Amino acid sequence: MMVRDMRAAGMLFVAMAAITGVIYPLAMLGVGDIAFPHQVHGSLVRYRGRVVGSVLIGQRFRGPRWFWGRPSATAPMPYNAAASTASNLGPTNPVLRAHVQARIEALKAANPRAHGPVPEDLVTSSGSGLDPDISIAAARYQVPRVAEATGFARGRLERWIARATVSPAAGFMGEPVVNVLKLNLAIARARLAQRARGG
Amino acid sequence: MTASAVWQIVLTLLVAGGLSIPLGHYIARVFCNQKTFLDPILDPVDALIYRLIGRDATGQAMNWRGYAASMLWTNVLMGLVIYVLLSAQGHLPLNPLHFAGLNPFLAFNTAASFITNTNWQNYAGESTLSLFSQMAAITFPMFTSAATGFVVAIAFFRALSANTSQGANLGNFYRDFVRVLTRLLLPVCLVVTPILVWQGSPDTLTGMVVAHGLQGGVQHIPLGPVADLEAIKHLGTNGGGFYNANSAHPFENPTPLSNLIETLLMMVTPMALVVTFGRMVENARLARVMYGVMALMLVTALFIAVGAEQAGTPLLTHAGIMQAPGHGQMGGNMVGKEVRFGITQSAIFDTVSTAFTTGTVNSMLDSYTPMGGMVSLVQMMLNCVFGGKGVGVLNFLMYGIFAVFIAGLMVGRTPEFLGKKIEKREIVLASLALLVHPIIILIPTAWSLLAPYGVSSLGNSGSHGLSEVLYAFTSAAANNGSAFAGLNGNTPWYNVTLGLVILFGRYASIIFMLALGGSLAAKPAVSETVGTLKTDTMLFGGFWLATIVVVGALTFFPVLVLGPIAEVFALYAHHATAGGLR
Numbered sequence: 001m002m003v004r005d006m007r008a009a010g011m012l013f014v015a016m017a018a019i020t021g022v023i024y025p026l027a028m029l030g031v032g033d034i035a036f037p038h039q040v041h042g043s044l045v046r047y048r049g050r051v052v053g054s055v056l057i058g059q060r061f062r063g064p065r066w067f068w069g070r071p072s073a074t075a076p077m078p079y080n081a082a083a084s085t086a087s088n089l090g091p092t093n094p095v096l097r098a099h100v101q102a103r104i105e106a107l108k109a110a111n112p113r114a115h116g117p118v119p120e121d122l123v124t125s126s127g128s129g130l131d132p133d134i135s136i137a138a139a140r141y142q143v144p145r146v147a148e149a150t151g152f153a154r155g156r157l158e159r160w161i162a163r164a165t166v167s168p169a170a171g172f173m174g175e176p177v178v179n180v181l182k183l184n185l186a187i188a189r190a191r192l193a194q195r196a197r198g199g
Numbered sequence: 200m201t202a203s204a205v206w207q208i209v210l211t212l213l214v215a216g217g218l219s220i221p222l223g224h225y226i227a228r229v230f231c232n233q234k235t236f237l238d239p240i241l242d243p244v245d246a247l248i249y250r251l252i253g254r255d256a257t258g259q260a261m262n263w264r265g266y267a268a269s270m271l272w273t274n275v276l277m278g279l280v281i282y283v284l285l286s287a288q289g290h291l292p293l294n295p296l297h298f299a300g301l302n303p304f305l306a307f308n309t310a311a312s313f314i315t316n317t318n319w320q321n322y323a324g325e326s327t328l329s330l331f332s333q334m335a336a337i338t339f340p341m342f343t344s345a346a347t348g349f350v351v352a353i354a355f356f357r358a359l360s361a362n363t364s365q366g367a368n369l370g371n372f373y374r375d376f377v378r379v380l381t382r383l384l385l386p387v388c389l390v391v392t393p394i395l396v397w398q399g400s401p402d403t404l405t406g407m408v409v410a411h412g413l414q415g416g417v418q419h420i421p422l423g424p425v426a427d428l429e430a431i432k433h434l435g436t437n438g439g440g441f442y443n444a445n446s447a448h449p450f451e452n453p454t455p456l457s458n459l460i461e462t463l464l465m466m467v468t469p470m471a472l473v474v475t476f477g478r479m480v481e482n483a484r485l486a487r488v489m490y491g492v493m494a495l496m497l498v499t500a501l502f503i504a505v506g507a508e509q510a511g512t513p514l515l516t517h518a519g520i521m522q523a524p525g526h527g528q529m530g531g532n533m534v535g536k537e538v539r540f541g542i543t544q545s546a547i548f549d550t551v552s553t554a555f556t557t558g559t560v561n562s563m564l565d566s567y568t569p570m571g572g573m574v575s576l577v578q579m580m581l582n583c584v585f586g587g588k589g590v591g592v593l594n595f596l597m598y599g600i601f602a603v604f605i606a607g608l609m610v611g612r613t614p615e616f617l618g619k620k621i622e623k624r625e626i627v628l629a630s631l632a633l634l635v636h637p638i639i640i641l642i643p644t645a646w647s648l649l650a651p652y653g654v655s656s657l658g659n660s661g662s663h664g665l666s667e668v669l670y671a672f673t674s675a676a677a678n679n680g681s682a683f684a685g686l687n688g689n690t691p692w693y694n695v696t697l698g699l700v701i702l703f704g705r706y707a708s709i710i711f712m713l714a715l716g717g718s719l720a721a722k723p724a725v726s727e728t729v730g731t732l733k734t735d736t737m738l739f740g741g742f743w744l745a746t747i748v749v750v751g752a753l754t755f756f757p758v759l760v761l762g763p764i765a766e767v768f769a770l771y772a773h774h775a776t777a778g779g780l781r
Contacts, residue, residue: 002268008256009272012373013280015248016380020431021339024385028392028427032402035393042401042408042422042450053410054420056399056449061414070538082407082419083326084444086535088565088685090663091512092769096534096566100518117521124515124533127447127545127562133538137527166454166539172203173210174455175529175541184413 045181047188053181057081058132061184064110064149067134067142069180070121071103074129084128100124113144133177136165150187160186200506201524204543208501211459211547215466216494222467223474229382230353230375231479241381248377260368263717266354267710269372270347274314274706277343282310284336285328294329295406296421301327304694311698313337315705316344316587318432318439318558318680319671319697321689325421325442330404337439338428342384343376345435345588349383350375351709352472352589355596356479358716359617369716383468388430394460399453400426425450433464436587438558438680446548446561447537458544458561465557469585472592480617484735489595491737492744496584497554500574505546507570508532513770532571535563546571549681553578556587558680565658565667565683569770572683573763576670579677580755581747582636587678590705593712595747600629600715602746603734612732618724625715632711637754639700640676644669644758652692658685662769666762671697676704 032040043055053059058069060079072078073087089096103123108114119138139161147154164182168174228235249257261269284291285306289299301309305321312319313336324333354369361368396402401422410418425441429451432438442448452458473493477486509531511522524530524542531542540548545562552559553575564572578584583594604621607614614621647653647668657664667683674681675697682688688697733739 004253004256005269005272006276008252008373009269009276011252012248012273012376013276015251015377016343017280017335017339020342020380020385021335024388025334025338025424025427028389028396029402029404029424031393032396032426036396039396039399040402040426041405042403042420043399043453044408044410047413051408051410052413053418054408056453057418057420058449059410059412059414059418060416063414066414079418082421083323084442084448085323086444086447086563086566086684088563088658088683089534090565090659090666090685090766091514091532091534091568092661092663092766093659097514097518100515100520104518104520116526118519119528120515120520120522120530120533121528121538123518123520125535127535127537127560128442128444128449130444130449131537131539132449135528135538140527169455169459172206173459174539174544176527177539181413188413 045185047185048192052185055179055181056132058130058180061180064145066187067139067146067180067183068122069134070131071099071123071125072129072131073125079130081130084130086127086129087125111142111145113148114141116141132181133166133179136161136176136178139178139183146187150191152187152190200502200509201543204505204509207543208505208547211462211551212494212498215463215470218463218467219470220474223471224478226383226471226475227478229378230370230475235382237382237386244381245377249374252373257371257373259371261371263354263358263369263713263720266369266372267713270351270709271706273343273372273376274347277340278310278314281313281336281340282306285309285332288329288332291329291331293331293334293404296329298327298329304691305689308694308698309336311701312680313340313439314344315678315701316348316435316437317675317678317701317705318437319675319682319688319701320439320680321694321697323443324440330406330423333428333441334424338424338431341428341431341435341437341439342380345384345431345437346376346379348587348589349379349468349472350589351713352593355593355712355716356476358720359619360480361720369713369720384431384434387434387464388427391430391434391460391464392427395426395429395457398457399449400429400457401450402426422450429461430464432559433461433557434468436465436469436555436557438552440559446559447563449537452561455539455544458540458548461559462548462551465551465555465559466585468588469555469591472589473585476592482617482735485617488735488737488740488743489592489599492740493583493585493595495744496581500554500578500584501547501550504550504571504574505543507568507574508546509542510568512568532566532568535566537561550574550578553679553681554584554586556582556591556677556679558674560681563684564670564681565685569763569766572666572670573759575681576666576673576759576763577751577755579673579679580636580640581751582677583747590678590709594633594708597629597632597712598747598750599734599743600625601633601750602739602743603732605746606739606742607732610732612730615725615731616734618727619719619722620725624718628711628715628718632708632715633750635703635707635711636676639703640669640672641758643696643700644672647672647692647696650692652690656687656690656693658687662762662765666766669758669762672700675700678705
């Protein structure tokens, strides 16, 4: 009884390991590669012939000429794609309060001409540490600063924001968001075109 | 709560509920050996696997002991092989980033965690596991652990519907196991994986891409066979992520649509199993009562969690953050959440994940408001708000057997369930199955909080720190796998204790349940008389719910007071005085 059970269990194991651990994943790799070659390799974005990142993975932007993403809790530096993580700070943790307050001050200092309340997503760190998006409010908040630093008209920046905005699924599942890399790529491309014209 | 939040909750429930009914009937057909539309393609595949396993092993009818023994041998073997694979991954193929093998403590914890459908993770996937390990030691047991829970439930249903002429026959473990995989899990995954890839989840054998960021700086982006893992991770109510951030990671869950698909995948089979139960024991009314009670608990949990997260936290309010939704932002408590999901899709996902004991998260529970986090904690303590693959509905039935017994004593009627007399042996076994859960949660939690090697792992202090440890053992015992992730679980103490709690939580209760099933199967069915206490009524459904709430509350209320409830008071006391938290 026992020996037969062990033999049967062993064979069940072999069959299942082959089907679910090898055949299934490899078959799915093949299907994905044919049907969705862009997504299957990480939705990579190229700029001037080089891979600059993935449209799904946030990256760090600082300085007056870029739109900033959300704070990131990854170590040792923010937006470390090789080590996704969150801060995991609890709602009563004084460290969280200190972090949020410091971010608010830095944000206000960098955006002196911004109007409206400080957008929450720009002072709270995300779940993955790699959030590629910000809210529409967070993008608009930064428009006066970016306009001043780059010289692009505010209306133009607003149009780029609209173009980098993804609407909720079916109109109401999830939130409207602005992809930060797409938005900043629009700025980079426009600047490149300007330079090519000698402007 | 916004109108859009209500719509999102309602839509999710309606779609999942709508899918669960035909799926439940389909599952019943598969296990009653009736014809299904996939037979022409899959019968030859099944036959081939049966021949490999052995004709006598797959041909025999099993009593509960035989069924449990086959289940245990299969699981022990898988556990050992996974342990070896993880320990030796440095010498195995498909390891582009040259990760070393896992240390014995971590390998034990991970093997125990994945063969039991728990998927507690004391490691960060992208910086610990080779692609081979992700496929052979993670994706593979995601299928088999789901199948194990599933077939145990099916065997128990057969026990309840058995009459003595069939003997104590619970079916054949190997056949059931193969059929779950070929008739349900694999076909669904084959359809869903390409959809997840379409949404942006990668699926490749490339280990890493180096990107030169737009503003300078180099970004190393790990890739791998992600999408195929995501499909079974949710369908199998597993929950172990490819990446450390789990379904918050944009590659695991790129869009609100992928989020909805993953949510539905978690929900459909445990809901469908209630329908299957009604079909197999030929009592659809009873199944409807059970479905209704579980749905009521789930809806309550969803509204509390979404409401609490949308209300936000006083700490952020005092910092000068506007937490009302509108003006282009979502408001609420966005700490540890992703903007593409906002408050609603985040809270729905994590609440569903702990109701159906999947353990996947798209937002970090450690940073939830105390109420939002407590919803997840309580659902795992009750462990029967639909619950994980198979075991959830069994836990619910254990409470039902209890409720019948108590109600019978109260009104002086013979306790019967589905025409089987509930006697001393059944009550002892049901009590043992239910008692395992609080024992393996509360004792290790208390021990960890008293020991320096337990407390040193805390990521937050005060009552929130207590919640972190309590959450870890509750998640392990419920075979959930989600975490208050501030706790550093990768220490010898937590690796070993959590691993043991996971194993007890899984196998001790399953064995007691199968023994109970065996005991019921061997009893002659008694015909219903006027003295029979009816179990398929709304009234009894209410009593059933009350039993669950009272037993759960009596067991866990004291520790909840010390953890999340104390934190609610701390948070709002602070709010009232508008002072700083010290």
